[in-house]
Each structure stands twice: as C-alpha cells, then as structure tokens.
Amino acid sequence: MKIKKRKTVIVVLSIVILILAIAFFISPYSTALLKSKSHFFNHPDNDIVLFEPGAEEYADSIANYIATAIERVEKVHGLPFEEAFKIYVCSTQKSFNEFAVNTSAYPIRGTALLGNVFIAPSAFDFMGIDTHKETLKHELSHLHFQQRLGFIERRELPVWFSEGFADYVAGSGGEGIEESDAINFILSGKHFIPEKEGSLFGSVGSALNGLSGPMFHQQVKMFVAYIINSDSLKFKSFIMKIREGGSFSETFNTIMGYKIKDKWANFLLGLKKRGSN
Numbered sequence: 001m002k003i004k005k006r007k008t009v010i011v012v013l014s015i016v017i018l019i020l021a022i023a024f025f026i027s028p029y030s031t032a033l034l035k036s037k038s039h040f041f042n043h044p045d046n047d048i049v050l051f052e053p054g055a056e057e058y059a060d061s062i063a064n065y066i067a068t069a070i071e072r073v074e075k076v077h078g079l080p081f082e083e084a085f086k087i088y089v090c091s092t093q094k095s096f097n098e099f100a101v102n103t104s105a106y107p108i109r110g111t112a113l114l115g116n117v118f119i120a121p122s123a124f125d126f127m128g129i130d131t132h133k134e135t136l137k138h139e140l141s142h143l144h145f146q147q148r149l150g151f152i153e154r155r156e157l158p159v160w161f162s163e164g165f166a167d168y169v170a171g172s173g174g175e176g177i178e179e180s181d182a183i184n185f186i187l188s189g190k191h192f193i194p195e196k197e198g199s200l201f202g203s204v205g206s207a208l209n210g211l212s213g214p215m216f217h218q219q220v221k222m223f224v225a226y227i228i229n230s231d232s233l234k235f236k237s238f239i240m241k242i243r244e245g246g247s248f249s250e251t252f253n254t255i256m257g258y259k260i261k262d263k264w265a266n267f268l269l270g271l272k273k274r275g276s277n
C-alpha cells in the first residue's frame with residue numbers, strides 16, 4: 001500500500017514538473033532567453049545602452065536621455081535601482097517583437113524583460129509622436145519593481161496600478177486620447193476595473209476590459225495621479241511598504257487610510273462634478 005502511494009506521488013510530481021517545464025519553454029521568458037543578443041553593439045558614450053546595427057540614431061537618443069530617465073524613476077520610486085541593467089535598442093519592430101514575444105500587430109514600444117529593457121522603433125514614432133523618453137521611463141518603472149519585488153509579489157500588484165504608476169512616472173500613456181474623452185468613457189461605464197489585487201496571470205491585455213490600449217492607459221494614469229495627489233506623503237510610504245509584498249489592498253487600506261473601492265467612488269464623484277461644471 002505504502003509503495004503504491006509513493007508511486008502515485010512520484011507520477012503526480014513528474015507530471016507537475018513536466019507541465020511546468022512545458023509552460024516555461026512556451027513562455028516569453030524562454031523565447032527571449034533563446035534569442036541571441038550577441039549582434040548588439042555597445043554605445044560608444046554609454047555602456048548601459050546597446051543597439052542593433054541600423055539603430056544608431058535611436059541609441060544616441062536613448063543614451064542622451066538615460067541619466068535623466070533613471071533620476072526621475074528613482075526619485076518617484078523613492079529608492080535607487082538595486083542591480084545593474086542594460087537597455088537594448090532594436091532596429092526593427094520584428095526584432096523587438098521576437099524579444100518581447102509580441103505576436104499581435106500592436107506596435108508595443110518597450111518592455112522590461114529578464115532584468116533589462118528593450119526599446120522598439122515604435123517608441124520613436126507612436127501615432128506620429130516621438131515617445132522614446134516616456135517609453136524609457138515607463139519601462140524603467142516596471143524594471144524598478146522587478147528588481148525590488150519577487151515574481152509572486154509583483155503579480156500581487158493589480159495591472160491598473162503598475163501601468164498607471166509607470167504612466168504617472170513617465171508621463172506616458174493616453175496618446176491621442178483627450179482627458180475629456182476618457183472622462184466621458186468612465187462616466188458612461190466604459191472603464192477598467194479597479195481590482196483590489198493583482199493575479200498570477202494578469203496582463204495588460206486581460207485588464208483592458210474592452211478599451212483600446214491608449215484609452216486604458218489614459219484612465220489608469222488619471223486614477224493613479226488622483227490617488228497620489230490626494231496625499232503624496234502617505235503614497236510615498238505606501239510605495240515603500242508594498243515592496244515588502246503581501247496583500248495590495250490591505251497595505252493600501254492601512255497606509256492610505258481608505259479602501260480602493262471608496263477612492264474609486266470619490267474619483268467618479270469628482271469626475272461627475274467636473275463634467276457638470
């Protein structure tokens with residue numbers, strides 16, 4: 001009987017390990033790991049920046065701005081970066097998409113992946129706007145959380161928060177969307193869900209709730225800015241505290257002094273007043 005039980009345990013464990021291995025090998029992490037970065041050149045003026053042949057001008061712009069971007073991100077996050085990192089500037093969207101495993105036609109501008117940042121050509125021409133400075137700061141904000149939080153703790157941040165905060169830090173998001181349009185959308189019920197907690201499989205795609213990317217980012221940026229502007233000192237403590245992990249909503253309640261759903265209700269009330277003025 002004991003041997004039978006042990007055999008069952010071994011079989012179950014083997015299946016679990018096999019499923020985990022398959023999940024890893026079809027995940028963006030393994031694809032990004034397998035794509036070689038050996039063809040990238042070091043930027044002559046800044047050893048953080050590397051670029052693919054053909055991306056020299058993009059790399060120059062990134063190298064010129066990297067110090068300012070790091071300063072801004074460290075200031076708002078309240079701590080310096082913990083580990084060294086590189087910025088890989090891609091010459092084509094195709095190459096970037098392979099690193100970022102973007103299989104959609106959406107021109108993703110950057111990603112923080114495996115401890116580094118990748119920048120796509122679309123960052124320099126997104127809907128006709130040069131957004132490379134904003135893209136760089138946005139991805140550095142994600143990287144900062146990645147360095148300071150473990151994988152699980154990071155997933156505990158709701159997507160609306162990590163994206164809205166990155167947009168707040170970077171001044172990114174909402175390109176082509178007027179604030180008044182975002183307010184009209186929110187007041188007519190077409191808005192993101194201000195979830196209490198993040199989830200293990202949370203992603204921007206799953207958080208859109210039917211919104212376009214720019215509309216989603218405009219809305220989450222407005223809500224996060226509203227939270228920060230209502231008490232920036234408490235928010236600073238909150239940002240420090242969530243690095244310790246644990247429940248996002250409980251930390252929010254304890255440090256900020258109110259529930260996310262109550263803050264959302266006040267946010268809506270404020271928008272209604274603005275709309276009626």
Ligand SMILES: [Zn+2]
Binds near residue numbers: 142
């Ligand atoms: Zn983002």
